[in-house]
Amino acid sequence: MIFCTQGDLTIEGGKDGSPGMPENGVAELVQWVKDGGGFMGFHNATDTLREGDQKPTPYIKMIGAEFVGHGAQFTGTVEVVDPSHPTMASIPQNWELNEEWYLFGNFNKDTIHVLALLDPGNERTKQKSYNIPNYPVIWCSTLGKGRVYSSALGHREDVWTSPVFQKNAKAAMKWALGEGEAQTTPNFNEVVPTE
Numbered sequence: 008m009i010f011c012t013q014g015d016l017t018i019e020g021g022k023d024g025s026p027g028m029p030e031n032g033v034a035e036l037v038q039w040v041k042d043g044g045g046f047m048g049f050h051n052a053t054d055t056l057r058e059g060d061q062k063p064t065p066y067i068k069m070i071g072a073e074f075v076g077h078g079a080q081f082t083g084t085v086e087v088v089d090p091s092h093p094t095m096a097s098i099p100q101n102w103e104l105n106e107e108w109y110l111f112g113n114f115n116k117d118t119i120h121v122l123a124l125l126d127p128g129n130e131r132t133k134q135k136s137y138n139i140p141n142y143p144v145i146w147c148s149t150l151g152k153g154r155v156y157s158s159a160l161g162h163r164e165d166v167w168t169s170p171v172f173q174k175n176a177k178a179a180m181k182w183a184l185g186e187g188e189a190q191t192t193p194n195f196n197e198v199v200p201t202e
Contacts, residue, residue, distance in 0.1 A: 154189060
């Protein structure tokens with residue numbers, strides 16, 4: 008299952024009139040993953056099914072972090088921290104791309120395996136919200152028998168059409184469906200700088 012969604016999916020959609028998830032839909036989704044489902048979230052998937060008070064919902068705990076905001080788009084550097092993970096084979100070390108870089112809170116540090124960090128570079132001097140240490144933008148985890156992959160990438164059309172992004176998404180799909188070893192030992196405290 009792939010989410011590139013935003014908002015409260017339990018209510019009926021706005022302009023397109025799409026139906027909302029049933030009352031127990033979120034619990035069923037989380038259970039489906041626990042039972043062996045593969046879940047992938049891109050970009051605004053971390054801005055989905057949130058409470059709004061920065062209290063992590065079961066969905067946010069599953070996906071691994073919660074959107075808290077973003078600044079103006081800029082060219083940042085994706086720093087791969089686990090090049091041995093099967094999902095990361097196509098992403099070059101220090102990959103530069105223009106993107107709408109989300110900022111996160113409520114990282115599920117006890118469960119996520121960080122795959123790549125954002126280095127905001129000189130943007131730290133231009134946008135105060137990015138004057139922080141490098142932080143996770145791609146990670147994965149296991150939940151029960153299932154696998155969860157999350158990537159902050161995907162706001163811009165040129166990101167989706169990038170061969171690097173497409174190869175990464177394809178590898179992530181295979182991984183989420185159970186191909187190969189999971190390699191999801193939590194590593195947040197080891198790879199995410201604090202200063």
